[in-house]
Amino acid sequence: MTPTSTATARGAVISASALEFQPREGCSVATAVGPHLGARIVRLDVVRIPPGGAWRPEESVAEENVVVVFAGSGTAASGAAEQRVERADTVYAPTGDAYGLTAEDAGLTAYVWHTTLRADRSPGTAPRRFSRLWNEETxxxxxxxxxxxxxxxxxxxxxxxxxxxxxxxxxxxxxxxxxxxxxxxxxxxxxxxxxxxxxxxxxxxxxxxxxxxxxxxxxxxxxxxxxxxxxxxxxxxxxxxxxxxxxxxxxxxxxxxxxxxxxxxx
Missing domain, CATH: 2.60.120.10 (Jelly Rolls)
Incomplete structure (x- = not known):
């Protein structure tokens, strides 16, 4: 099957062409997975940052966040740590630390997962903040x-x-x-x-x-x-x-x- 989008109480497959982007803080954001699909634990957003633009959501400090750079390049921040990123680079920001993205001349598109940490879970003592999809160590x-x-x-x-x-x-x-x-x-x-x-x-x-x-x-x-x-x-x-x-x-x-x-x- 090749659906534009299919969603039921048993889950969903969403085509990239069916994502609905809305303007937010100078960027465009589409929520691919969230309460509209019945998700209660995780949210997955797609963020498009224009050339030279920045994305620094204030609410991210209260969440655990993971970022995958899908297109473009720029700089990513996780708490006080910063690193240049490009396609296939990944970023982790533990609860208590905000994340941010700044795009270079071609802009930047990222997929971002968010969750609120459960009361019975605590952040790691020294979490890895940057990696890459092709990291084969584990x-x-x-x-x-x-x-x-x-x-x-x-x-x-x-x-x-x-x-x-x-x-x-x-x-x-x-x-x-x-x-x-x-x-x-x-x-x-x-x-x-x-x-x-x-x-x-x-x-x-x-x-x-x-x-x-x-x-x-x-x-x-x-x-x-x-x-x-x-x-x-x-x-x-x-x-x-x-x-x-x-x-x-x-x-x-x-x-x-x-x-x-x-x-x-x-």
């Missing part, structure tokens, strides 16, 4: 999944960018990349809301029993307990890889246990 391979579809043995690779091991107590950021024929097998998160988007290449997103064609910028939202996954169903081995990024909120310890790493927040 990975999950061979994920068999759980769901209605038979698991494929041609499994994708997932990079862990922000997770308990880097000091993130609730949000996480993973990047799954699939070569032709590979799957990140269908699975569920019993207590987490999943929000992710297609970053590069073309592939398919699974939601609640159906597969949907996806292109860069398209978003998937799965409520707790709803099956979801991704695949690159192309026979041509020379086709470009398909990559998605995002993650369940709050983080699902099963993913880290499958990868053989600690689920303790550092």
């Amino acid at each position: 990975q999950l391979k061979g994920f068999t999944g759980v769901g209605n579809d038979e698991a494929s043995e041609k499994t994708a690779t997932m990079n862990f960018l922000f997770w308990p091991g880097t000091g993130s107590p609730q949000l996480c950021l993973h990047c799954g990349f699939m070569q032709p024929g590979e799957y990140f097998n269908v699975h569920v998160h019993p207590e987490s809301e999943e929000a992710f988007f297609a970053f590069e290449g073309e592939g398919q997103l699974h939601l609640d029993g159906a597969w949907y064609d996806a292109r860069p910028g398209d978003v998937l939202y799965a409520p707790p307990g709803v099956p979801h996954g991704t695949r690159h169903p192309v026979d041509d081995p020379s086709a470009p890889r398909f990559a998605t990024c995002g993650g369940p909120t709050p983080f699902d310890p099963v993913l880290y246990e499958r990868a053989g790493v600690s689920t303790k927040v550092r």
Whole structure:
């Protein structure tokens, strides 16, 4: 299927072309995932910053935030730390620290996850603030999944960018990349809301029993307990890889246990 947008009580797949941007503080913002889809834990915004513009939302200090630069370049701030960023760079701002983005001459587009930290969770002691989608230092391979579809043995690779091991107590950021024929097998998160988007290449997103064609910028939202996954169903081995990024909120310890790493927040 190739929907412009499909949304039900069991989740949603939103085409990038269906995002509705509104002007805010000199930028344009679209809420891809939020209360309008029934999400109560996570919000995913898409922010477009004009050339030379800046995005510094005051409310971010009260939230945990993760940023992925989708297009353009500029400077990112997380608390007092700053770093130049470009496409595929990522930023983490723990609760208590604001984040900010300043665009260079070509402007900057970012996908930003937000959550309010639960009372039983505390920020890490020295969290990682900057990373990149292609950071391979901690990975999950061979994920068999759980769901209605038979698991494929041609499994994708997932990079862990922000997770308990880097000091993130609730949000996480993973990047799954699939070569032709590979799957990140269908699975569920019993207590987490999943929000992710297609970053590069073309592939398919699974939601609640159906597969949907996806292109860069398209978003998937799965409520707790709803099956979801991704695949690159192309026979041509020379086709470009398909990559998605995002993650369940709050983080699902099963993913880290499958990868053989600690689920303790550092």
